[in-house]
Amino acid sequence: MRAFAILLRRELAAFFLSLTGYVVIAAVTLLIGATFVMLIKNMGTEAFPLPVTEIFFNSSVFWIIVILTAPVITMRLFAFEKASGTYETLMTAPVGDVSVVAAKFVAALTFYMVMWLPTLGCLLIVSHFTNQAHALDKGLLGGMYLGIFLSGCLFLSIGCFTSSLTRSQMTAAMMSLAIGIIFFLAAYAAYAQVIPETGPWRTASVLYYFNLFRQMEDFTRGVADTRAMIFNGSAMFLFLFLTLRVVESRRWK
Amino acid sequence: MIEAINLTKRYAGRTAVQSISFSVARGEIVGLLGPNGAGKSTTMRILSCFMPATSGTARVAGCDVFRQADDVRRRIGYMPENNPLPGEMRVREYLKFRARLKGLGWRRSRERVATVMEQCGLTQVNRRIIGQLSKGYRQRVGLADALVHEPELIILDEPTIGLDPHQIRAVRQLIRSLAGKHTVLISTHILPEAEMMCSRMLIMYDGRILASDTPENLQRTVTGGRQIVAEIAAPLLSLREALLQLPEVESFDIMDGDDGFLRCTLTPRNGTDLRAVVYEAARQNGWLMRELTRNRHSLEDIYVQITQPPDEEEE
Known part of the structure; x- marks a missing residue:
């Protein structure tokens, strides 16, 4: 825990x-x-x-920002340390692998949330100058930032994982971009219902959970959907678990 | 302090370290010497718990490097090859971060950072950004990092590589000053350096340890006795005559020096010190003598002799 706090501070810096x-x-x-x-x-x-809020977060701009910034934020995490060699000094200090992965991910997530803060300013302007007085409604704001947070959990954990695989930041960014776009396309397929309900292997019903657009729609209306939380949360745990295994792999490789 | 038994490390299709065993006592400065690719860095990485050995065990201060990795890491200060540092941090900030990471408390880390900065001559650059420092200073930052938590064992992988002679001298002095208080393991492929800093040397070649002894003993084993060189002003024939009569001299060689002096190289029988004998001979004959030195067999020769690959010997 102590190592986690120290590493987190360093990563945030x-x-x-x-x-x-x-x-x-x-x-x-x-x-x-x-x-x-x-x-x-x-x-x-x-x-x-x-x-x-709903109009903004349903526009493609939101998703473009998420899909493009997540690799840029996370590509550094492991790849840069490996390339510069500081990974060796880090991993020979008395710190656990879990603290290293957790500190890096939490720092990335914190940065990601700070990155979205300017939206607050926009909403302030909207509520001040238009008749949309409910733009700053607590439920709406909470839902909106919860949605942003969950999208960050998903896409940043992907980036964290790909960064741990390689020593090249470019490769890490490209891989996480590719995986991110696959998620985006799956979400689009679910949203546009391109696969009929009667399709093979219940693809459509599985795809339903990948519908990130609908999830965000709910959140920006102020609806906190637990299905979305569980979907994003478990995807995050999966990718962070994979990252941890990669970090540990130097012990048995 | 270090006890390695049958350490082996295999990378995919290549054996980097082959069943090496050695031990290092507390307070020793030991040099790990060998050409590039001999397995020095791999050995150090295993000892510093960065990666495990394929087989064999190693203990540092009684703790197994694989099973008690955390205890070992707390006890060692490790500076990897090429001394990687984060370029964007300031010297003081970095050392403080490392001290805290290695488990020092807030106050203790402040004290220790101040001490090691003083010790490594970093006080005047403490607020500079590491990326803008000269190579010599960067190396000192790496050393300060290795020292900051007062480790029992310090492992330095090529600490003087890429430095200018002044900086090399400063780093050597620093390392020598650690003797006694800390145990130090240094790797290098520069012989005079190991000779100057280390009390014992392990010579590695192709993943094996070929020799382990003090620099002096290594010289003795390779050269038998030491040759001496004497410059004497004497007629060639009578000098030859006088030297032939000395029972301690096995063989000698006389060359023309300048100003009427002759330069003799003498090899002793049974490793005796010939200096007194030669002086006595010159004094009895009333010859002038202006030099009398033991010919130091350079470590270069020892090194080449021990590490010579077999196919080269056959030629």
């Missing part, structure tokens, strides 16, 4: 004291800002029955 971290935050803020500007412009001319 690596995120927040590096230029890369701020470039990512700036890029994401720019994307969010641009989308909101367009959204507000449209809202000025048409009447919208939906809350502004």
Whole structure:
């Protein structure tokens, strides 16, 4: 636990004291800002029955940000340490493998959540200047950030895993991008219902759980769906478990 | 302090270390010497618990490196090959992080960081970013990291590689100053360095330990006795005559020196020290003598002799 806290601090410092971290935050803020500007412009001319959060998080921009930033955030975690050799000094210090994996993942997740904070500013503007007074509703906000958190758990654990496999950050990023896009496509297939219910091996019903879009829709309406939590949580545990096995593998390779 | 029994490490299709056994006593400075690819780094990685051996056991301070890895890690300070450091951190910040990671308390780590920075001459760069430091300073940061938790055993993999002569001297001095208090295991492929720093050397070649002794004993075993060199001003014939009569001299060789001096190289019988004998001979004959030295057989020769691959010997 002590080692975990020390490592977490070090990993967080690596995120927040590096230029890369701020470039990512700036890029994401720019994307969010641009989308909101367009959204507000449209809202000025048409009447919208939906809350502004729901419209934003159902747009493809949200998913583009998640799928692109997760590999960028996580590619560094193990691959960079392996390439620079600091992995050896880290793993010969009296720390457990679990603390190392946990500290790296939690740091990435923290950075990811901070990266989404600018959305709060956008919502503030919306609630202040439009008649959507419920844009800052507690339930809506909680649901929205819970949804963001769960998407982070899933996509960052994938990135954590691929980073542990290689010493090349580029390879790690490409692999986690590929896996991320597979999840995205599965979600799209489920959302658009391209596979009929009567298809073989109950594909459609399995695919139902992969429907990340619908999950996010629920969360942004303020509905906390436990199925989504369990799906994302178990995917996260699976990928973190795999990461741990890879880290431990040097003992029996 | 270290006890390795039949350590073997096989990588896919290649044996890096082949059933080596050795032990290191507390307070010793031991050099692990060998050409590149001899298995030095692999041995050190096994001892530092970075990876396990394929077979065999190793104990550090009585703890098994595989089963009690955490206890071993707490007791050793390890500096890997090429001294990897995070380039974005500041010297003090990094050392503090490492000290805390190795289990030192908040106050204790502060004290220890200040002490090792002083010891390694880092005090004036304590706020600099590691990535901007010169190679010499970076090496000292690596050493400071290895020392910060006062480990019983310090393992340094090629600590002086890539440094300029001044920096090498500083690092050597630092390592020598650790003798007695800590046990040190250093790997190097530079012979004079091992000779200067180590009280004992293990010579590795092709995954095996070929010799283990003090630098002096290694010299003796290889050269038998030591040759001496004397420069004497004397007529060639009478000098030859005088040397032939000395029973302690097995063979000798006389060359022309300058200013009328002759340069003789003498090999002793039964490893006796010829210096007094030769001086006495020169004094009795009333010859001038301006040099009388033992010819140090360089470790280079020992090294080449021991590590020579068999196919080269046949040629």
